[in-house]
Amino acid sequence: MLQIGYIRENRDHVIERLRVRNFAAVELVDEVIALDEQRRQLQTESDALAAEANAAARQIGDLMRQGKREEAEAIKAKASGYKDQQKKLADALAAAELQLHEKLVLLPNLPHQSVPKGMGAEDNEVVLEHGHRSELPEDALPHWDLAARYDIIDFELGTKVTGAGFPVYKGKGAKLQRAMINFFLDQAEKAGYREVQPPILINGASGFGTGQLPDKEGQMYHVGIDDLYLIPTAEVPVTNLYRDTIVKESDFPIKLTAYTPCFRREAGSYGAHVRGLNRLHQFDKVEVVQIVHPEKSYKVLEEMSVYVQSLLRALNLPYRVLRLCGGDMGFTSALTYDMEVWSAAQKRWLEVSSVSNFEAYQSNRLKVRFKGGGGKMQPAHTLNGSALALPRILAAILEDNQTEKGIRIPEVLVPYTGFEWID
RNA sequence: GGAGAGUUGGCAGAGUGGUCGAAUGCGGCGGUCUUGAAAACCGUUGUCCUUAACCGGACCGGGGGUUCGAAUCCCUCACUCUCCGCCA
Numbered sequence: 001m002l003q004i005g006y007i008r009e010n011r012d013h014v015i016e017r018l019r020v021r022n023f024a025a026v027e028l029v030d031e032v033i034a035l036d037e038q039r040r041q042l043q044t045e046s047d048a049l050a051a052e053a054n055a056a057a058r059q060i061g062d063l064m065r066q067g068k069r070e071e072a073e074a075i076k077a078k079a080s081g082y083k084d085q086q087k088k089l090a091d092a093l094a095a096a097e098l099q100l101h102e103k104l105v106l107l108p109n110l111p112h113q114s115v116p117k118g119m120g121a122e123d124n125e126v127v128l129e130h131g132h133r134s135e136l137p138e139d140a141l142p143h144w145d146l147a148a149r150y151d152i153i154d155f156e157l158g159t160k161v162t163g164a165g166f167p168v169y170k171g172k173g174a175k176l177q178r179a180m181i182n183f184f185l186d187q188a189e190k191a192g193y194r195e196v197q198p199p200i201l202i203n204g205a206s207g208f209g210t211g212q213l214p215d216k217e218g219q220m221y222h223v224g225i226d227d228l229y230l231i232p233t234a235e236v237p238v239t240n241l242y243r244d245t246i247v248k249e250s251d252f253p254i255k256l257t258a259y260t261p262c263f264r265r266e267a268g269s270y271g272a273h274v275r276g277l278n279r280l281h282q283f284d285k286v287e288v289v290q291i292v293h294p295e296k297s298y299k300v301l302e303e304m305s306v307y308v309q310s311l312l313r314a315l316n317l318p319y320r321v322l323r324l325c326g327g328d329m330g331f332t333s334a335l336t337y338d339m340e341v342w343s344a345a346q347k348r349w350l351e352v353s354s355v356s357n358f359e360a361y362q363s364n365r366l367k368v369r370f371k372g373g374g375g376k377m378q379p380a381h382t383l384n385g386s387a388l389a390l391p392r393i394l395a396a397i398l399e400d401n402q403t404e405k406g407i408r409i410p411e412v413l414v415p416y417t418g419f420e421w422i423d
Numbered sequence: 424g425g426a427g428a429g430u431u432g433g434c435a436g437a438g439u440g441g442u443c444g445a446a447u448g449c450g451g452c453g454g455u456c457u458u459g460a461a462a463a464c465c466g467u468u469g470u471c472c473u474u475a476a477c478c479g480g481a482c483c484g485g486g487g488g489u490u491c492g493a494a495u496c497c498c499u500c501a502c503u504c505u506c507c508g509c510c511a
Contacts, residue, residue: 043473047480054480057492061441072491079491246433246470377470 001104001364003379004036017110020117020326028106035100042093049089053082105214109361111326112298112335118325125325127337130309131318134344134400142345143395144276146402147173150422155276165266165274165281167391172422176397176409177284179416180390181259184286184311188387191307193257193288198237200260201228206240209366211332211358221263230263234287235384242291243366247380252370253300254291257387259284277391278350284390290383291368294360297381298335301357304385305337308353311388315410317396318342320349334359341392345399350392355385398422 007014011029018025056079063072116125147153152173158166169177185195207213207229212220221230231237238258247254262285266274277283288307292300305321312319324336333356340349363369363379372378401408406423414420 040473043480047473050481051479053491057441057490060491064441076491082491 001361002107002110003360003364004032004100004104007107008033008036014107014110018108020111020115021108021329022117022119022327023108025107028103032100032103032107035096035103039093039096039100042089042096046086046089046093049082049086053079053086056082108331109334109358111329112357114323115329115335116323116325117327119327120325121328123325124322124328124338127321127323129318129320130313131316131342133318133342136344136399136402140345140399140402142276143343143398146398146407147276150407152176152422153277163281165279167277167280172417172419173394175417175419176394176413176422177390179413180388180393181284181286183413183416184387185257185259187311187314188257188286188288191255191288193255196238196241196256196258198231198234198241198258198260200231200237200263201226202231202236202240203228206236206243209243210236210239210362211365212236215331218267219265221265231260232264233262233386234258234260234285235289238287238289239291239362239382239384240366242368245368246377247291247368247370249293249370249372252291252293252380253296254289256289257286258289259286261285262389277395278346280391286387286390288385288387291363291380292383293370294378294381297357297359297383300381300383301335301337301355304355304383304387305339308339308355308385308387312339312341312352314412315393315397317393317400319352330354330356332356332358332361334361339388341396343392343396343399345402350396352388352392352396353386356383358382358384 002014007029011033015025015029018029056075060072060075060079063069063075116123118124141149144153144155147155150172152170154168154170155164157168158164161168189195201223204213204227207220212229212232216232220232222228223230237260238256241256242254261282263282264280266279266281288304290300290304309319309321319339319341322338322340324333324338329336336354336356338351339353339355341352343350359381360379362382366382368380368382369377370380397410398407401410406421409417409420409422
């Protein structure tokens with residue numbers, strides 16, 4: 001979340017920045033500032049009263065030690081009144097803090113200067129396009145038909161076991177999945193990321209830390225009996241590894257990678273574009289996360305973008321990079337690049353990665369801090385990116401590499417699959 | 424799941440209800456000594472809120488209670504450890 005001190009001192013700037021998201025912030029920002037004012041007022045009163053009560057208690061202690069019992073009793077009688085007053089003020093203060101917090105978490109992150117204004121996907125800025133969009137013959141098949149023809153993904157079977165959006169990968173399909181996971185993890189390790197295997201169920205505090213809660217409550221699967229959530233992305237458990245920690249400045253940059261399954265309810269998103277692998281409730285993803293010095297975060301964002309692109313190049317997939325506009329960007333992000341691969345048979349772009357700089361928005365909630373210049377504690381910056389999400393990559397590979405002989409496996413994956421063709 | 428023990432500063436580890444934000448050791452930082460380093464010695468060393476600053480306030484796992492006053496007593500929750508049960 002945003003820092004209250006920053007909002008207090010930069011009201012107009014905050015409002016102006018949030019306009020880029022089409023977020024009408026005037027009312028909320030003013031409310032937050034008023035609540036903060038109230039909170040500080042109560043804090044001051046409460047502190048003054050506590051100081052008085054403390055002084056009285058100390059005095060009683062002194063008198064008792066000197067054996068002046070009667071004098072002590074006199075003060076005692078007076079001091080007993082503090083309790084109710086203190087309780088009243090403490091309650092008011094707690095209520096004010098709660099109200100402030102409730103409003104504060106409703107404010108999304110401030111977009112970076114370079115974020116274009118816009119409403120939705122159509123306003124995203126194409127930063128670059130790489131490779132040629134393949135021209136396939138007329139009888140080329142979309143991946144769901146290819147999956148059926150070669151018996152490598154079974155959507156119906158998954159529906160029986162669980163429900164729609166939970167495919168079963170079979171034979172070479174399953175093996176190709178495993179190959180991609182290993183390839184992506186190996187590449188990440190070469191790029192300096194340390195591999196971790198985090199839990200794939202998280203508690204509410206973790207969900208709050210990275211910003212999924214309360215904003216996207218309905219998008220996560222919730223295990224009611226234990227009050228845990230299935231992760232929608234490895235970002236959540238991996239970034240939360242550093243919740244409530246003070247990082248040594250010399251430990252920057254912290255670079256982590258993890259493979260996990262991801263679970264998303266995708267409530268309300270049905271239609272033509274969710275066929276096949278396009279949108280699933282469970283899918284596999286390798287994620288990269290960095291925790292860095294604030295001065296470095298935008299350089300690191302570019303580095304992560306280049307890294308993700310290197311994977312797409314290695315797989316020989318035509319792709320483009322988008323700079324998301326204010327209206328399309330996630331709640332917690334300051335700047336996001338989306339990478340999309342060209343689905344040759346569907347003739348449309350598929351998002352396979354999203355790389356974001358959250359600046360201090362997450363670390364304020366997470367309390368990931370370091371002691372900066374002058375010995376002052378300050379929040380670190382967090383970033384993450386998909387590297388990569390598997391299903392749409394698989395879709396693109398199947399569609400783009402289909403031939404009369406079968407589907408050709410990208411060269412870099414052959415050492416991992418052990419076969420060159422799906423036929 | 425059952426029974427018991429525990430949770431204190433970066434770590435280890437004291438702490439009779441009143442000067443405890445907390446002994447001591449280690450670690451960290453600064454200094455003396457040294458050609459340099461080590462050792463030794465001296466000093467220093469938490470976070471947060473409020474404030475221009477001083478002052479003040481909060482924090483000894485979380486929450487609540489008793490009391491003029493709680494790290495210390497009571498309740499409750501979470502977690503850790505030991506034993507038993509179950510189990511990939």
